[in-house]
Amino acid sequence: MRAAEDEMTVEGYAAVFDAPATLYSYEGVDYKEAIDRGAFIAAEMQDVVMNYNHGGKPVARTKNHTLELTVDGRGLKVRADLSGTEEGRRLYEEIKGGYIDKMSFAFVVSEDTYDRDTHTRRILGIKRLYDVAAVDMPAYDATHISARSYFDAEAVKAERAEARARKIRRIKLMMEVIR
The missing domain is CATH 1.20.5 (Single alpha-helices involved in coiled-coils or other helix-helix interfaces)
Structure with a gap:
């Protein structure tokens, strides 16, 4: 299958529930983080942008309806039309070519817990979601993004x-x- 020339839509998951990610290791101990299934219930997500590696110009935005965010049983699902900017069109081609295939998100935590036995921080609530990003080096490896056919x-x-x-x-x- 090939991607549409006039539709540059990408889809993926910026956050995946209950998929612990190792954020860093120190003296043989892996420190992890996981997103709880209810973390996005009260999250402010009215004006969220999408970009590459959390920087540069936005390539899609919820405010102008080029970015759609939904929370489902798997996590935070992202659907974006990248056709509106030159940066977006370039990013689409890199995603379509498989050069970029992971996602991330920038947020402020409203509630979390820490398990000293497993060294895992669990994000129970997100106060504000600032951006979702296509990234080359994700914190959460379970995320993904791909160009729609x-x-x-x-x-x-x-x-x-x-x-x-x-x-x-x-x-x-x-x-x-x-x-």
Whole structure:
């Protein structure tokens, strides 16, 4: 399959729940961190940007609807249209080519715990999410990002159109019942 020339969409996970990452090692001890399934429940995520390695110009943004963030059973899912900026188009090509295939996120913690036995910090709550980033060296190796194929993008468009049509039919039906 090939990627669409006019649709430069990428998808991935910037955070994966319950997948401990070793943040650093000291004197033979691995210090880890894991994201709890409920960490994003109260997180402020109204204006989040996407960029490369947490720096440079934004390539997508929630405020202009080029960046979509959803929390599902696996983690923080990212879907971004990178076609709007030159930096975004370059990043898309690097993701599509497999040069960049991991993600990260920048955030402020509202609540956490630490297990001295396992040397693991567990993030229970995130106060504010600042950015999601395609990265070359992630803290969490379980993350990923990939370019969507043209056929995948077309299938999603068709599914969304059908869902909208079902919703419209339901509303019309409800309006007839009310009369």
